[in-house]
Amino acid sequence: MSDNLQVHRSVYEVLNGAQEPGPRLIANWLGGVLDAVGKGKPIAYHPFTTFSEIMVALDVQPICCEAWDMVGLQVDPDHAIKSIDTAHEAGIPPELCSFDKAIIGSVMRGTMPPPSMIAQSGMPCQNAYITYQAVSALTGAPLYVCDTPYNTDEEGALDYWVKQYKGMISFLEEHSGKKMDYDRLREVLEESNRCVEYWLEAMELLKLKPAPHSGPLSQGSLAGMMGFGTPEGTAAMKALLDELKDKVSKGETAVPDEKARVIWFHFQVFWDNTLMGFMNELGAVVPYVLFDDFRVEPVDTSTPERMIRSMAWRALQTPMGKVGRGSFDAFIEDLLYAVDEWKGDCVILGAHPGCKWVTGAYGLIRDACRERGIPLLLYDVDLVDRRITSAEESRTRIEQFLTTVIDR
Numbered sequence: 001m002s003d004n005l006q007v008h009r010s011v012y013e014v015l016n017g018a019q020e021p022g023p024r025l026i027a028n029w030l031g032g033v034l035d036a037v038g039k040g041k042p043i044a045y046h047p048f049t050t051f052s053e054i055m056v057a058l059d060v061q062p063i064c065c066e067a068w069d070m071v072g073l074q075v076d077p078d079h080a081i082k083s084i085d086t087a088h089e090a091g092i093p094p095e096l097c098s099f100d101k102a103i104i105g106s107v108m109r110g111t112m113p114p115p116s117m118i119a120q121s122g123m124p125c126q127n128a129y130i131t132y133q134a135v136s137a138l139t140g141a142p143l144y145v146c147d148t149p150y151n152t153d154e155e156g157a158l159d160y161w162v163k164q165y166k167g168m169i170s171f172l173e174e175h176s177g178k179k180m181d182y183d184r185l186r187e188v189l190e191e192s193n194r195c196v197e198y199w200l201e202a203m204e205l206l207k208l209k210p211a212p213h214s215g216p217l218s219q220g221s222l223a224g225m226m227g228f229g230t231p232e233g234t235a236a237m238k239a240l241l242d243e244l245k246d247k248v249s250k251g252e253t254a255v256p257d258e259k260a261r262v263i264w265f266h267f268q269v270f271w272d273n274t275l276m277g278f279m280n281e282l283g284a285v286v287p288y289v290l291f292d293d294f295r296v297e298p299v300d301t302s303t304p305e306r307m308i309r310s311m312a313w314r315a316l317q318t319p320m321g322k323v324g325r326g327s328f329d330a331f332i333e334d335l336l337y338a339v340d341e342w343k344g345d346c347v348i349l350g351a352h353p354g355c356k357w358v359t360g361a362y363g364l365i366r367d368a369c370r371e372r373g374i375p376l377l378l379y380d381v382d383l384v385d386r387r388i389t390s391a392e393e394s395r396t397r398i399e400q401f402l403t404t405v406i407d408r
């Protein structure tokens with residue numbers, strides 16, 4: 001497979017000179033990947049539900065595959081679509097999640113550097129399971145999948161999960177030829193603990209009414225996918241928090257007259273950057289996006305055993321990983337919690353067609369919201385592929401819904 005990294009090299013060139021911490025975080029990650037490609041250093045693929053601290057501590061270059069394709073959109077809006085089409089032409093079924101089709105297609109097109117190894121925690125859904133198997137088959141890279149217990153409250157389930165996590169460290173050691181230095185891992189985890197502390201504080205500020213910010217806390221999810229345990233990831237999150245604090249101290253709000261608070265209970269629509277702004281124009285703010293919701297304790301770094309246990313537990317709380325892997329009750333509970341805590345007036349769930357486990361449970365979501373009198377908009381919008389539901393259609397659905405909510 002040929003190297004076809006021009007799109008990402010271009011993003012790197014654009015961002016590399018930036019001074020702002022957010023772009024610097026992306027540039028640092030891309031620079032590390034391009035350096036690893038140039039020097040033939042090992043690269044480990046991982047999904048967004050598997051944080052990269054173990055790889056950072058082992059000095060193995062991580063690539064969060066879902067993030068790789070979304071970064072490509074910055075210079076080529078068709079980047080992911082081209083990869084999806086490649087996957088379709090190769091016979092990958094259209095029903096597979098478009099994040100995952102893009103990953104498979106990008107591997108086939110050579111627009112993502114090939115992995116030396118793949119480490120995956122089995123979350124959030126079966127799309128991810130099969131995708132990383134397909135990537136392993138395409139590239140020949142060894143694959144390790146942590147088997148996630150269905151119910152982690154069951155006796156022995158957490159111990160089983162921790163064992164899976166230990167297996168992942170052994171796998172990465174074996175295939176990188178490196179040995180884990182637990183003092184180095186402690187440093188990396190203390191860095192990511194700082195990042196999480198800022199992240200949680202920022203999420204708390206979004207509970208203020210009126211809200212100082214509307215839409216995703218991009219630095220949180222970016223730091224989680226590209227820079228967990230690195231100073232760049234922490235700096236990006238801190239910059240966002242400082243910005244929010246500054247706005248709060250000056251009394252600045254996301255919209256001048258907050259008429260409705262929207263709980264956006266899914267990931268953002270990655271190709272439609274102005275959608276949140278459109279809601280602001282209608283007088284609505286979005287103080288909560290599911291992708292940002294990462295309610296965790298700091299990792300206990302006192303001993304190697306506690307580091308692994310604590311990391312393993314925290315991995316189970318990954319945004320979407322937490323609510324997507326077991327009983328659907330967790331999804332409903334978190335949705336209602338978000339409405340209460342972030343003072344939502346309504347919920348919009350733009351469900352991604354790949355998430356069959358969400359669309360199959362629409363009835364449960366409707367019932368839960370109806371029982372509590374929470375206005376709910378459920379509609380299908382692909383988060384990666386803009387050909388499924390157009391930007392105009394999204395806006396028409398959302399405007400009709402928000403008009404009703406605001407007029408209540």
Ligand code: SF4
Nearest residue numbers: 097124125127354355
């Ligand atoms: S949870 Fe939904 S968006 Fe995430 S990988 Fe699965 S199908 Fe795709």
